[in-house]
Amino acid sequence: MGKVVFKRSEGLSKKEFSYCPGCTHGIIHRLVAEVIEELGIIDKTIGISPVGCSVMNYEFFNCDMQQAAHGRAPAVATGIKRVRPDNIVFSYQGDGDLASIGTAEIIHAAHRSENITVIFVNNAIYGMTGGQMAPTTLIGQKTTTSPYGREEKHAGKPIKMSELLATIPGASFIERVSVHDPAHVRKAKKAIKKAFEVQVEGKGFSLVELISTCPVNWGKTPQDALNWAKENMIPYYPLGNFRTPEEDGKND
Amino acid sequence: MAKVMMKGNEAMALAAIKGGCRAFFGYPITPQSELPEYLARHMHKYGGVFLQAESEVAAINMVYGASGAGARVMTSSSSPGIALKQEGISYIAGAELPAVIINVMRGGPGLGGIQPSQADYKQVTRGGGNGDYYVLAFAPENLQETVNIIKESFDLADLYRNPVMIAVDGLIGQMMEPVDLDVEISKKDLPEKTWATTGTDGKRPPVNVNSLFLDAQDLENHSFKLDKKYKLIKENEQRYEFVNMDNPELVIVAYGTMSRIVRSALEILNNEGIKVGLLRPISIWPFPEKAFNELPDSVKGILTCELSTGQMVDDVKIANDGKLPVGFFGRTGGMVPEPEEIVQAVKDMLRGLK
Ligand SMILES: Cc1ncc(C[n+]2csc(CCOP(=O)(O)OP(=O)(O)O)c2C)c(N)n1
Ligand code: SF4
Numbered sequence: 010m011g012k013v014v015f016k017r018s019e020g021l022s023k024k025e026f027s028y029c030p031g032c033t034h035g036i037i038h039r040l041v042a043e044v045i046e047e048l049g050i051i052d053k054t055i056g057i058s059p060v061g062c063s064v065m066n067y068e069f070f071n072c073d074m075q076q077a078a079h080g081r082a083p084a085v086a087t088g089i090k091r092v093r094p095d096n097i098v099f100s101y102q103g104d105g106d107l108a109s110i111g112t113a114e115i116i117h118a119a120h121r122s123e124n125i126t127v128i129f130v131n132n133a134i135y136g137m138t139g140g141q142m143a144p145t146t147l148i149g150q151k152t153t154t155s156p157y158g159r160e161e162k163h164a165g166k167p168i169k170m171s172e173l174l175a176t177i178p179g180a181s182f183i184e185r186v187s188v189h190d191p192a193h194v195r196k197a198k199k200a201i202k203k204a205f206e207v208q209v210e211g212k213g214f215s216l217v218e219l220i221s222t223c224p225v226n227w228g229k230t231p232q233d234a235l236n237w238a239k240e241n242m243i244p245y246y247p248l249g250n251f252r253t254p255e256e257d258g259k260n261d
Numbered sequence: 262m263a264k265v266m267m268k269g270n271e272a273m274a275l276a277a278i279k280g281g282c283r284a285f286f287g288y289p290i291t292p293q294s295e296l297p298e299y300l301a302r303h304m305h306k307y308g309g310v311f312l313q314a315e316s317e318v319a320a321i322n323m324v325y326g327a328s329g330a331g332a333r334v335m336t337s338s339s340s341p342g343i344a345l346k347q348e349g350i351s352y353i354a355g356a357e358l359p360a361v362i363i364n365v366m367r368g369g370p371g372l373g374g375i376q377p378s379q380a381d382y383k384q385v386t387r388g389g390g391n392g393d394y395y396v397l398a399f400a401p402e403n404l405q406e407t408v409n410i411i412k413e414s415f416d417l418a419d420l421y422r423n424p425v426m427i428a429v430d431g432l433i434g435q436m437m438e439p440v441d442l443d444v445e446i447s448k449k450d451l452p453e454k455t456w457a458t459t460g461t462d463g464k465r466p467p468v469n470v471n472s473l474f475l476d477a478q479d480l481e482n483h484s485f486k487l488d489k490k491y492k493l494i495k496e497n498e499q500r501y502e503f504v505n506m507d508n509p510e511l512v513i514v515a516y517g518t519m520s521r522i523v524r525s526a527l528e529i530l531n532n533e534g535i536k537v538g539l540l541r542p543i544s545i546w547p548f549p550e551k552a553f554n555e556l557p558d559s560v561k562g563i564l565t566c567e568l569s570t571g572q573m574v575d576d577v578k579i580a581n582d583g584k585l586p587v588g589f590f591g592r593t594g595g596m597v598p599e600p601e602e603i604v605q606a607v608k609d610m611l612r613g614l615k
Contacts, residue, residue, distance in 0.1 A: 022467075053460035055330065058471075067469040073458035075329045075470040078352050081322035084314065088326025089458065091310045092284050092334070096460050114322070117315035 018042035020051055024068045031231020033221040034063055034130060036188045040198045041101070041128055042070060044205055054097045055089055057082040061103035062136040062223075080111020083118035086125045097208055099126040104145040105135045108170050115174070115216075122179030122213035126204045129170065132221040133242060140226030144168040147241055152226070167245060171218045175251035182207045182215035183252040187243060189220065189235040200250075212254040220246060264439040269429070270295035272404050272440050273363055273411055274303070277335050279442055280412035282361065283309035284334040286323035288316055290342045291375045292431035293365035297337065317342040321349030321362075328358040329470035331457030333415050337363035339431070340381050341372060343389070350424055351390025354487070355472025357456075359418030361411065362396070362426045365434040368595040376595020377430035377518055382572035385428045386546040393484045395491050396424040397498060398546040400516040404438040406543070409446060416449040421494060428545065430568065432518045432597070494547055501549035502541040505531070508559035509538035511611060514577050515566040516542045518597065523566055526603035537607055545573070550580040560585060562614050566603060567591045586614065 020042025028034045045051050054072040058064055060079035067074035077085040082100035090098045107115050107129050118125065134152055135141040141154040145167050149158040159167075171185045182204050186197035197219055204215035220242050224234035267275070274296045277285070285304060287297040297313065304311040310327075314320035320336050327334040338346060343364045353360050364385060368378040385398045397417060401407040407429055414425040461467055474480035505527055515523045520541045530537050538560070542549045563585050565577045571589045578587050590606035592598045 051461070052463045055458045055460060057326075064473060065475075067471060071467060073460055073467050073469070075326060075458055076356075076473055077325070078322060078348055081318065081325075081349070084319040084322035085326035085329075087312070087314075087319075088284070088286065088323035088328075088334070089330040091312060091323070092327045092332035093330050093459065096330075113315055114319055117319065 018046050020044075020046040020071050022069055022071045026069060027065060028062065029225045031222070031224045031234060032062070033188045036194060037128065037130055037219050037221060038066065038069055040194070040201050041099070044198065044202045045072065045097070047202070048205055048209065050097045050205070050209065053095065054099065055093070057085050057098070057100040059100070059102040059106040060137075061106050063101055063103065063130070064137065066101055080106050080109070081114055082106065083111065083114040083123070083125070083127065087118055087121070087123050090123060090125050094124070097126075097205065099128060099205070101128045102130065103136065104129070104131045104133065104143045108144045108168050115170070116177065119174050119177045119180040119214045119216070122181060124208055124211055124213055126208045127216040128201065129216055129218040130221045131170075131218055131246065132223040133167070134223050134226050136223045136226055140223070147245060169246065171216070171251050174216060179214055180216065180252050181213035181254045184250045185218040185220070185246060185248050187220035187238065187248055189222070189239045207254055220248070264441045266437050266439050267404070268295060268435065268437050269404055269407065270365065270434045271299045272408055272442070273337070273427070273434070274299035275442055276408040276411040277361065278303065278307050278309070280415040281333045282335045282415060283307065284327045284332045285309070285311050285336065286314050286320040286327070286334070287336050287338065288314050288320050288342060290339045292367060292434050293337050293339050293363065296363065296365070296434070317345035318348065321346040321353070324360050325349055325353050325356070325358060328353065328360050329356065329458055331454045331459055335361040335363070337365065339365045339367050340369050340378070340384070343381065343384060347390035350396060351388070351392055351394060352472050353424050354394035354396065355392060356470050357422040358470065359422055360424045361414045361418055362424055363411070364426055364428045366428060366430045368593065374595045375431065377432040377568060377597060378593060378595055379430060379517060379519065379568040380570070380572065380593055381428065382545065382567070382569060385426055386548070386576070394487060395546055396426045397421065397494060397544070398426045398428055399500070399543060400428045400545045401433070401543060402517050402520045402541065404433065404436070404440045405444075407433060408440055408442055409444055412446045416446070416451065417498070419451045420449050421490060423490065423494070428517070430518050498544055499547050499549040499551050500543035501552045502543060503552070504539035504541065505536070506538045506557060507536070508557055509536045510559060511562050511564055511607060512538045512540050512556060512560050513564045513566050513603070513607070514540045514542065514573070516545060519566050519568050522598060522600055523603055525600035526607070529600055529604050530607060535607065535611070548576045548580060553580040562586045562588060562610055564588045564590060564607060564610050566606070568597065569593050
């Protein structure tokens with residue numbers, strides 16, 4: 010028999026993903042699952058599902074899960090982590106969830122340096138509710154609630170959560186990555202791994218923002234969506250590390 | 262332990278610790294702030310967690326998380342803060358998690374005032390958040406009863422896997438009374454929390470704390486399952502007290518601080534030879550409907566007395582089922598009546614009945 014070069018991660022259940030074809034939520038799930046498998050922490054991990062397209066990811070991750078109200082995942086994670094400090098707790102949130110209704114919760118979780126890991130999926134749109142404008146929607150981007158394209162005068166500039174959170178002293182690890190091609194997927198995995206390691210080492214709040222796609226609501230083929238993310242999102246949302254525990258304190 | 266003089270809010274905090282509470286998440290609001298302040302000073306001595314959240318919304322969601330992870334957990338607030346917690350309470354009820362919530366009520370609507378009030382009756386007893394759900398709600402009238410109920414509430418919450426709310430008003434939170442915190446509360450036979458997210462430890466399949474049911478049939482099944490539980494709670498947990506039930510002409514229904522004032526009014530009336538009884542709901546959800554079947558034949562009418570514009574009247578009418586005339590006397594906005602005002606209301610109602 011040949012050598013196994015790729016297999017389904019132990020961090021995932023047998024359940025088939027419910028995402029649209031070409032949606033990068035699936036890739037991000039796999040990365041998170043591989044990381045908790047490789048770190049040997051599946052058994053003690055507790056995840057928080059958001060409200061959004063990934064609302065049912067409690068069916069996909071092979072660890073204990075709690076489903077949270079829209080935007081409140083960081084508060085739920087805080088409640089869990091405070092009473093079970095030896096468990097590993099992560100939240101998985103979309104941009105509507107984290108950058109709109111849940112801005113207070115994410116900012117204060119970072120501010121307290123809750124020892125949790127946040128997986129922040131930025132697809133610049135509300136996927137689940139049918140493609141409305143998000144705080145992260147790009148200028149000129151058409152959505153069902155910005156039918157003529159987002160205008161700065163009307164809706165403000167798209168919010169840069171990683172940059173914003175990196176100004177908070179309690180934020181230990183903040184990195185923005187993308188999953189639009191295999192090389193970037195590998196880098197994304199490294200960042201996710203680092204974010205979980207920061208938590209394992211008790212170093213406080215870690216967050217990875219992932220530039221993701223929503224081919225269906227962007228009205229694009231999966232490949233065009235990947236190209237669009239690369240050409241339009243990354244210039245506005247630059248990839249890179251905004252904060253690591255080693256240089257903690259630089260923004261104090 | 263002997264009785265000690267304690268302020269209401271602090272006695273409630275200590276009662277929670279004695280009831281096994283080991284996690285508290287809250288946000289300051291008058292007139293309940295001494296409660297979290299007490300826990301901030303003492304919770305760590307019991308190995309527990311105290312955290313001041315950034316908002317009521319965050320606090321109740323922290324409660325959801327901690328409860329889902331198996332902890333005995335509490336939050337407290339006052340009326341506008343409870344309004345903000347309703348989203349989380351609905352999720353807690355939907356996911357069938359235990360939690361204890363203290364509401365030290367003040368006047369509303371909106372920012373209202375900070376004086377004692379019972380104008381949250383409907384917010385407390387009608388779910389308050391979205392969906393088909395109820396919370397067990399108790400409205401004790403003095404500190405000893407409050408302390409006993411808080412201690413028991415942690416068991417009740419675990420037993421029914423449901424939020425339990427203690428609805429007192431600012432007066433009970435702020436007053437001092439002698440209280441024994443070590444009264445034995447009968448322990449319930451509680452099942453293990455096999456549903457809690459504690460990490461699988463490689464020993465069991467993953468568990469999931471959740472209130473989402475995308476399939477309508479699944480959600481209906483879940484709602485009917487919850488409803489069955491609520492019916493069981495209605496059967497088992499209706500609590501009330503009768504005072505002066507020796508053939509009264511009229512019965513007053515009043516709870517909490519209002520029932521204390523009614524007690525003084527009853528004395529005045531008694532001295533004047535007017536026989537009036539008191540039916541005091543201790544549980545306001547479930548409402549003590551059973552008590553109304555026990556009213557003596559001498560009763561010609563019911564007077565509902567509240568620190569609101571009459572939020573409990575509907576429940577009294579439903580429980581009374583059209584048998585007797587139902588009147589109302591209330592002050593609200595933080596106004597607390599003198600016993601004489603109730604005496605007058607009783608006399609007015611009796612005159613109308615003749
Ligand atoms: C309190 C509340 N408000 C609104 C909604 C409706 N809602 C569901 S998903 C969603 C947007 C989610 O968008 P995002 O977080 O970007 O995730 P995506 O679907 O794009 O993955 C909204 C507004 C809700 N469920 N709850
Ligand atoms: S709607 Fe968009 S974000 Fe949601 S699953 Fe489909 S492609 Fe993915």
